[in-house]
Amino acid sequence: MEQLLNQQKHIIDLAYGTAQKFILEGKPGKVIPAGLQALHFSICVYGSYSVDVIPAYLVLAEACIGADCLMQATTYLSQAQWIVLKTPDCSLAIQYKLHRDLGLLCAAKGNFEQSVYHLANDIYLASCEFGPNAIQTAGGYFHLANIFFRQNKMDIANSLYAEVTAIWHAFLMTSVQTQEQILKLQAEASPFDEDREVSKDHLTEAEQAETIQALNAILDFREQAPKQQPDETAKVLHSLAMLYYLSMDLSKAQEVGVKAFDLVNQLPQQESLEAIDHLLKLINSKPFYKT
Template identity: 35%
Template structure:
């Protein structure tokens, strides 16, 4: 959507500032010539940056910025500063949540304003070199990597790495995220050996933080399997992909089980939109890899298709749930064991019953 085609609310936002203004653009820190007509405390160099900020984050936090940026005499007292910091921390959580969701959904350009707002607020509240800044650095790195902008991504990761190196008590969760970002960067650069090492460290810390069988840890397996696939090490990649698929099948089955046992008494399990995009991409990648093998492992293909059917059922898309389910059943019946056939058939019956009622 281009600025000239926006709803009326956008058309009234740009207001010219006095020529001698010292206000800076919210996104690029260049000289501002426009201000938000709603909050009047946020400024931009041009309409394109105003539009990008609105779509990325400003629409969600516009009124929340007013008390923070117009704090007067009361804000200079100890009590006032505490209250102001509390409001800033609330904004940090909002900005981070919105930007993370956009990254997960593949909306990397839209994630940048939220990531920048999160970083700026963190610096304001915690200081310029504290461990609290690391999530914001890594969030921005993910957004830049998604856009293929490797230089700013590397800069964000370098900043995060420096802070972590100065924090010996940094927890496993942050270390896992840092090594995952490093692995993604090295993969994008084609440095596959370095990427493998980073993803191995990612898996170690993710296992410590969440458990070896967690879906978080298994996503690290997926990323390192991608590297092995790029290096032509098909057997290793295939083995790791299989572990990822089995973990997700177990996870989705557990989510579905109460509903399968008693659909009238149990609520339909829901699937977070951002996580859905990530999992769909992962499962489709593994499925595509397996389907291109000269000797196909039909039980694994059936398991992946069953996963996709369950996921889309929880997402409320009966067409995709039925399509993947039917393909899963056909593939399962090609295997001598047919271990999944009964479970897939039950899901298909549930899909037909649920969406025809």
């Protein structure tokens, strides 16, 4: 029985991971089979009304929203919402994700007022759980900015996109510094093995892909805006360069990093120039390779 339980949990992880991968690849139709497997085995292992079933409902709802099957998405989210309501001690980490998907569903239906309500709850709950400047909170700001952008409320969208960029920029600066320290320690311990990967970034592959999508969307907004804000554009480019570096896509990191450097070099205030130059040197040193 213990072996069977472990096998079922492994299937849940595999099916859920596969579903998330297809979500990020923009293939909602392929998410459904994997998501249903995750849901089936989650119910078998944890029971129909356990909060451990909610992630499967959420990934299925996201797939249905992507495939424009909004009625089915509503059904999945209603099931998840019912479980949360029946679980007074449900974690904030689950609740904020539920409100995020409810916000995305309302946006897909064109109900922007209700979407803003759910995304505001998403931001509040994520802030309570992780902090207002946490990367988990940044996702809510990003989706909320998209709603205001669709409503042509550009000043609000601009402010929220700037908040998202600031959160990610600060997180990635710290991550790059940590990575550099680890590489130095490894080089001192084994100078003949410099090119071996020595550390996994704190972000999962899915989180990296999702963040790259979000930052590229913000970059498009910045580059197409009637009123240019080159300092904000440079910050997005710098963030993307750091993210590509940490995910070991060095050629892309080099390309975006050079754009950031050239743009900052034209600004009156060049506070980030030194940091970008240092990042380019790290990229050119090739401490590890994209696999």
